[in-house]
Amino acid sequence: MSVVAIIPARGGSKGVxxxxxxxxxxxxxxxxxxxxxxxxxxxxxxxxxTDDAAIAAAAHSAGAEVVDRPAQLSGDEASSESALLHVLDGLDEEPDIVVFLQATSPFIASAEIDEAIERVRGGREDVVFSAVETYAFLWRISDDGADGVGHDASVRPRRQDREPYYRETGAFYVLRGSGFRKAGFRFFGRIGVTIVDERAAIEIDTVDELEIANALAPIVDADLAGQSIEADAVVTDFDGVHTDDRVLVGSDGAEFVTANRSDGLGVRLLREAGIPVLILSTEANPVVASRAAKLKVEVMQGIDDKAAALTTWALERGLALDRIAYLGNDVNDLGCLSIVGWPIAVPGAVPEVIAAARVVLASPGGYGAVRELAERVLQSQRSSVQEKWEEPWLSQSVTTR
Incomplete structure (x- = not known):
């Protein structure tokens, strides 16, 4: 059976x-x-x-096909179903199964999507949606006071004596294509539920929920530890990244820092692989220039607006920002972290940087953080080369057999 995932993503949003x-x-x-x-x-x-060029660019860069969503289907009153049907109308063939995903649910597990698809594909249900189990007592507030919803307020059974309810998370709905086309709505026929991890069940409609999701991300995304980093360039801060953020000051005012030889080897491996490396520092200090010269990499220091400097540097070299890894540790790195595809933090970074990071390294600044980042970028490069080598080899072996 053919399976098409569709993600509606309007540019307009009032709440966030x-x-x-x-x-x-x-x-x-x-x-x-x-x-x-x-x-x-x-x-x-x-x-x-989508109706938004920036969303379209991000989606395309992430590997999705993009359909322009017409204005009449992009307003506040337009339903998600209308956007799904518009996409289906433009396909050469109607898919057997439609997976409706919502980007406002940040923690969608692919294994849970596959479970739902299997159930629809196997004919068990026509619709399967994501939900969490709840035993909560719900109440309705009116001018006459509060009334229990779905329960008698005068009866208080124990949790183990009650049947659970199931709350939609909004993350995904797996729909039989023909049934959805006929109904025009996401619920029809026999409906089933895929119970998902409650920690990952947040749906973002407010700034507060966005902040909660960012607090949850290090926990929910913990299985990403050690993953390769798909970057074409590496940019780092200096203090707290190449060093442990301490400085020795001599009586004459000269400053000294300690650097890690392992980090130096990591930078050399990046250079040898043809991956550009830049040290970008707010401080203007001879020790930064000296270390950059030793590593044979570009350096920009005394930079007040690091994000603007990084943007210009990338543009001049034809590098896409979403393919750059930036490693930082303090608040003056937040601008750069917000514009690159791979915002990276050292474990001792300030909380704001940890929250902004896509990956938090295991190695502290000055103790192998740069080396760890280098190895994970090179791991991605090796995987990419291996895939390019294997595909024609496999194709040839099948042909000659």
């Missing part, structure tokens, strides 16, 4: 302006949604429908 491009765990929401869909073992195509 620019919501679908806001970051959770250092990754834009739309990119997280595309990544979840592409990681599915059963999804054949991933399509983002």
């Amino acid at each position: 302006p620019g919501k679908n491009l806001r970051r959770v765990g250092g990754v834009p929401l739309i990119v997280r949604a595309v990544g979840s869909a592409r990681s599915s073992a059963l999804v054949d195509r991933v399509i983002v429908t």
Whole structure:
């Protein structure tokens, strides 16, 4: 059966302006949604429908197809179903199964999507949606006071004596294509529920929920530890990254720092692999220039607006910001962290930087952080080369057999 994942992502949002491009765990929401869909073992195509050029660019960069969403389907009153049907109308063939994903749910597990697809594909249900189990007592408030919803306020059974309810998370809905086309709405036929991890069940509609999601990201994304970093360039701060953020000051005012030889080897390996490296520092200090010269890398120091300097540097070299890894540790790195595809933090970074990071390294600044970053970038490069080498080899072996 053919399976198409569709992600509606409007540019307009009143509660959280620019919501679908806001970051959770250092990754834009739309990119997280595309990544979840592409990681599915059963999804054949991933399509983002949007009226916003920036969202379209981010989605395309993340590997999704993009459909321009017309203005009449992009207003506050337009339903998600209308956007899904518009995409389906433009396809050459109607898919057997439609996976409707919402970018406002940042923690969508591909394994849970696949479970739902299997259930629809196997004919058990026509619709399967993500939900969490709840035993909460709900109340309705009116002018006459509060009334229990779904329960008698005068009866208080124990949790183990009650049947649970199931709350939609809004993360995904897996729909039988023909049934959805006929109904025009996400619920029809036999409906089932995939119960998902409650920690990952947040849906972002407010700034407070965005902040909560960022606090949860290091926990929910913990399985990403050790993953390769798909970057074409590496940019780092200096103090607290190449050093442990301490400085020795002599009686004549001269400053001394300690550097890690392992970090130096990591930088050399990056250079030998043809990966540009830049040290970008707010401080203007001879020790920074001296270390950069030793490492044979570019350095820019005494920079007040590091994000602007990084943007110019990338543009001059034809580098896409979403393919740059930036390693920082303090608040003056937040601007750079907010514009690159791989915002990285050392474990001792300030809380704001930890919250903005897509990856928090295991090695502290001055004790192998740069080396760890280098190895993870090189790991991605090696994987890419291996895939390019294996594909024609496999194709040739099948042909000659």
